[in-house]
Amino acid sequence: MADAVSGIGAASTASAATQDAQKLADDLDDFMTLLTTQLQHQDPLDPMDATEFTSQLVQFASVEQQISQNSNLETLIRAQENSQLASVASYVGRFVEAESGSVQVYNGESEFNYVLHDSAEATLINIQDDTGRTVFSSEGQVSVGKHGVIWDGTDMQGNKVPDGMYKLTVSAMDGDGAPVDVTTTAIGKVTGVSYAGDEAALMLNNMEIGLSQVITLKEQAASLTDSTEDVTEEETTEETTS
Incomplete structure (x- = not known):
């Protein structure tokens, strides 16, 4: 593109x-x-x-x-x-971390973070394609704080998914079955910028990200999760999943 x-x-x-x-x-x-x-x-x-x-x-x-x-x-x-x-x-050409309910698969890989605002009993990560098909599902971390995930782009049938945007959902519940607040952030490559409203927007493939949503700007996607500060002041954890 x-x-x-x-x-x-x-x-x-x-x-x-x-x-x-x-x-x-x-x-x-x-x-x-x-x-x-x-x-x-x-x-x-x-x-x-x-x-x-x-x-x-x-x-x-x-x-x-x-x-x-x-x-x-x-x-x-x-x-x-x-x-x-x-x-x-x-x-353009650089990588940003921004609050988003979508993730970008780039060069066969995707990197994203999620923040648990309280401790959880169970956490579930789901990623779906544009048809609503679940291409990735995994249990996540349960400790309060920010957690980084690197997904290798392999779906549940063992096939590589094409580069592009995918819907991300992270849900968590505490010991009483009550939902725990979760914030998700995507990390993707900026492919363009537009100025259609009150502020400039960054394009991650077909998804627009407002400048106010950007948390971190980097030359490369790698180490973004290591360099960002934890919202809850807990240590950030990182996991690689496939």
Whole structure:
């Protein structure tokens, strides 16, 4: 898949200030044409009162100044957005850890973390493909804290799954059968960035990750679980599963 960076939507369409300025210019042309015609045909013995059209000219000037200020503001906003987009473009090709309910299999392997916010009696890890088929299922750690998993991309029939995005579910229960809160984080390679909303988003294949979801940024996927801090201040554990 080719790396991609999408443009800012505001750059592909005319700004509101530009459209307003054009409308103002058209209205001013109409006004001046009408005023010129009226002056040419006025009665020299009873000339027009200049107060009204002078007031209208002042109003045009005021609106023109406001539109100019809006245009300058839009220019600053576009410059800021372009600067941010250029900054996040440097994420392409690097690996991020982000809060997510999906995992990315890349080069036949997937790495992810889960945090148990309390001790559990039993923990179950499930990974499904886009058809809902369970391709991986395993018991997980039960101690409170952050736990890292490296899955070798082998499904339950012993076949390698294709690279791509998969749904991750980690569920845990305590000794009384009550659910334990779990947070899952995915680790994947950034294939592109987009700017479709209020903030830039990173693309992990077909999945968008907001910058606010990113926890760690690395050049390589390896050792991400070792380098991240444990949310619960417990030591992070790591396991390799197949």
